[in-house]
Amino acid sequence: MNYWLMKSEPKECSVDDALAAPDATVPWTGVRNYQARNFMRDAMRVGDGVLFYHSSCAEPGIVGIARVASESRPDPTQFDPRSPYFDPASRPDAPRWLLVDVQVLRKTPPLTLAELRARPELADLLVLKKGNRLSITPVEPRHWQAIT
DNA sequence: GCCAACGTTGGC
């Protein structure tokens, strides 16, 4: 089993939004980065642990524990001209972008970026690295255990 | 709003 940190802008889909969805499960739409896509396609398995992270907001940080709830499949928003995630270069017979379903298991007390940075045992957590912009990053078991 | 970091695009 692998572990992941997945960023969501709370304006788009907050942990509360996800909890309010049927089965507390949301399709993780909008990933438009090949490295993040490849994680979903090649390495994610149903049941993997997910740290639900709020980004681009007043208090960025980890706000919930979730799980990968589906295999990867094409992200339908890439074919929707009205979607901000529309990709005119992607063909339905060769979809470029994928998503997985993510099921929130529980909220956590917010663990802010500042708090994460203050913990020496988390120094190597990828999301804390300078310049990191990946919306999906793998989390080492020791980091998962330190956080959960 | 600023700006550092980084990914993508496209001319050559």
Add this chain to the structure above:
DNA sequence: GCCAACGTTGGC
């Protein structure tokens, strides 16, 4: 294949 220009992310 190189690399400058450009666009995006995301913390502050």
